[in-house]
Amino acid sequence: MTAMPADPDVAIRIQGLVTQIGGRTLHDHIDLDVVRGEIMAVVGGSGSGKSMLLRSIVGLQHPAGGHIEVLGHDMGTLSGDDLVDMEVRWGVLFQDGALFGDQTVAENVQTPLREHADLPQRLMDEIASVRLSMVGLPPDAAGKYPAELSGGMRKRAGLARALTLDPELLFLDEPTAGLDPISASEFDVLVRELQQSLRLTVFMVTHDLGTLRATSDRIAVLVDRKLKVGTIATLAQDPHPWIHEYFAGFRAMTQP
């Protein structure tokens, strides 16, 4: 891997990112720094390109312009083995878990280990069990197939799989979408705890105000193809109508 002179405290650095889908511009020269060890949440209206931003960072979507630097490496220049080396340093939780349907939960969790490490099967079984209890799944979930799990359990299993290789970076795509408020807040607590104990940097796309309040250190709002970064307190003062309305809802929630 070609090491680039980079700020060691910055996990993700986006500079002048332009994304175009079918002639429509989703991101217009946006800049963002995600500092190591923080939870950065991205919010924005439906179709504003939040998930596309996540997909651009992990290399699923090629940007039309700009640079994305992850853990000090320019994603545009990585390919082959270097990219694989990069990919074992992050974990991604997709919206519905994206578990492999023909594998049990335990096999799903072991898949990254099987691919990227050479461990005895007995140890892998133990590690799968450790991971599942870390994300709060009961032991009997290990032998089940994804179709037999509820949405919340699928997300937890997906999180266990994303964490299998001890990533430095964790990407979450709408982690609490489709969960009931109790499961959602449990999931928020779980993410926060794991972020602290595993010293993760978390990049999260979400809609959920509860998640924002419970987990995020900083928030990036994607409006009018641009990013506005701040904390809940500073963004609540923002004059932009969408941001204003969004965080007005937040104020309503926090003020009894």
Place this chain on the structure above:
Amino acid sequence: MVVESGFVLLPSPNSAEPVPTAYPGVVVEIGWVLLPSPNAAALLPMLYPGVVVEMGFVLLPSPSWAELVPTLYPGVVVDIAGELVPSPIWADCANAMAVPKVIATANAPAMFNAFMMSFSLLHSSVRQKSTEVPVAYGRHAPTGLLTGLFQPSQRLPVSLVGIDAVLWFRRMVRCRRSGRQRTGQRAFHPIPDVTKPRIFLQDARSAWRQMADNDASATEPLMDAPVLSNAAWYRTEHCDGTFRLIVGGAWVRGEARRLDPILRALDIGADKEAEFDCGAIERLDTVGAWMLLRTKRSLEHRGVVVRPVHVDPKYRALVHTIDHECRAPPVAPPPSPTLVTTLERIGRGCFHAVRQGYDLVGFFGLIVYETVATVLQPRRLRVAALVHQMEETGLNAMPIIGLLSFLIGVVFAYQGSDQLRRFGADVFTVNLLGVGVLRELGGLMAAIIAAGRSGSAFAAQIGTMKLSEEIDAIQVTGFNVVEVLVLPRLLGIMLTLPLLTFYSNMMGLIGGAATCNLDLGITIPAFLHQLQGAVTGWTFWVGVLKAPVFAFIIGLVGCHQGFQAERNASSVGRHTTQAVVESIFLVIAADAVFSVVFSKLGI
């Protein structure tokens, strides 16, 4: 400055030749040379013809190297034969203390170099059968390898060390090329007459003792020094009934293959207390932390009092999380196949097949019921969907069916004419072609291609709709699933397959006619005339009448398999394959039944 004559190592065999002329009186003896790597051994005979390379033992600086060597030099086998102790003193101490694991010293690399050097000198002396062991001094060493260990002033007879090295080595680390290697070198070659110079062993020991007294650093505690800064290492200590496991380096998943069996087999003897010292850990991940905590738990399980594990503050949260939250037993591995599981699989397979047949009959009934209902109430038929399916299964299939049938006609005509020409009956090729294509081949070709194209498409479409809950959506919106999804497909293929069969028949005959014209000289009018005499109306109708039945089988099986799919991607794929296989099987089986029936009816 005192000049002492001893041995000089020459950089290459070639350089030995000019030495006697350059320095009269100096005798050059060719002895043993240690090579920097096994690869060099392969190269040497090519560079210097006549030089024989023998593979023997190599001493490794530490057990960590034993892990590394096979990756650097594929084919080299490392045997761990015992324990390496840095000096006879330590060997004595180790024996007296009955320490179970004493491994290499901290300054093992330097010692390794010394061993290597003395090793080569020893061999030259063994070769010469001389009782006088040659002596080398550090400053003579061409690469300065010995300077780290032996100061020139000490004037230590290095070869004596060499003897010890060989003896230890035999107990410890053997590195040999496995006999199966493709290289032409001689396999494992034991060191000759090694035991002979053993008389010097006592001297060597005293020399070592003297050296150890001089060098305080030699009495540093032993450890398996990490040669690579990020290699995981461990060592164990017994002290006043307390067992200590001291670990360091990178305890990460890459090291797990090596560490896991060691930790599982960890023997703490009779100690009742244990302590894990993890302060030297440089990197720790979940796999490493888990291995340590598992060891801790298994000791606790045996009634040993284990003190809390101390790690670097940055890993404390990780260890804490695993220790406090992960109490679940390991995931049960899937049972390995036994006779019982094999029988169970066979049983399940049979049951599944019967169940499949039963379901298919049920589906057949449902379809018939819905079809009758639709006939009685024609407004329920979805004309747009039907036309769309007819286009998909009929019109779009025409190029491939046409081409294949044409080629089948060509093949059939060639093969037929080849056989019939022997009897001078080549004109009857037309009869063969007409009956064969019209009765069987045209219809079968069309049906098999339709099964491959449309049957699989039905299964995949319906299976994917099931996957994305579209079928549920259709149901809860008040539509009849069979009416919306199955009937248009089934009727579409039943209407188009007879047409495709006709088209296939024609293309087959055209192919045959073209071949007859070009190969046999049967003109088109002659062909048609002969054909008219060969086939009757029934010949044609037998082929075409079978088509709706084939179409029904293909549609039924395809749709049924689609509904059978579960909600995952691989299941959809499996059922699509099954739809094609099953429908082709049933089509050919039905064709056989038709043949029997028609022959009984005398048609």
